[in-house]
Amino acid sequence: DTGVSQDPRHKITKRGQNVTFRCDPISEHNRLYWYRQTLGQGPEFLTYFQNEAQLEKSRLLSDRFSAERPKGSFSTLEIQRTEQGDSAMYLCASSLREKAYEQYFGPGTRLTVT
């Protein structure tokens, strides 16, 4: 399967703990995006990378959130000192730079903060 993959698929953590998620994009895609989706809502943009450069961050991305994409391949999203309000589905998507309208999503990582 050459689609977008995410790991883990589900993470349960206690409030105050740090968590890290991984995303592997479609291999030829130079753009990688992170979105967050809560129940009954559409995905909301968090941040995106073009190759290894992080070019935009949403105001939703507080200081507790950090994302990296070393070497322009896979990406990680870390949440420090998790809060119950961080419970959501974290989605990764990828695209070619010139086709940002064709974003392909991974299966998501469902985070539950207890």
Add this chain to the structure above:
Amino acid sequence: QKEVEQDPGPLSVPEGAIVSLNCTYSNSAFQYFMWYRQYSRKGPELLMYTYSSGNKEDGRFTAQVDKSSKYISLFIRDSQPSDSATYLCAMIGDTGTASKLTFGTGTRLQVTL
């Protein structure tokens, strides 16, 4: 007010019916209009995209965009139980400068036997 409005449903139709799903938007900078299908606890799956105003057909699916009214639609012909899912509309501006998709809340569709 949200940039993209979408009726959350649920919408229940019998098998074989024609389904109409709609979104309205306020940002005139949007140029590309997408429809995604999302099954429960899965990631969104891109169904089709349309550039500017007009129609686009792909099998049983037809997308329509009316930029003058800021209104987009997705029609599903001969609906099947396997079409039961949440349908999300998404939009983006000029891809030379824009990057993020702006989504509606999604409409939950149930196709019954």
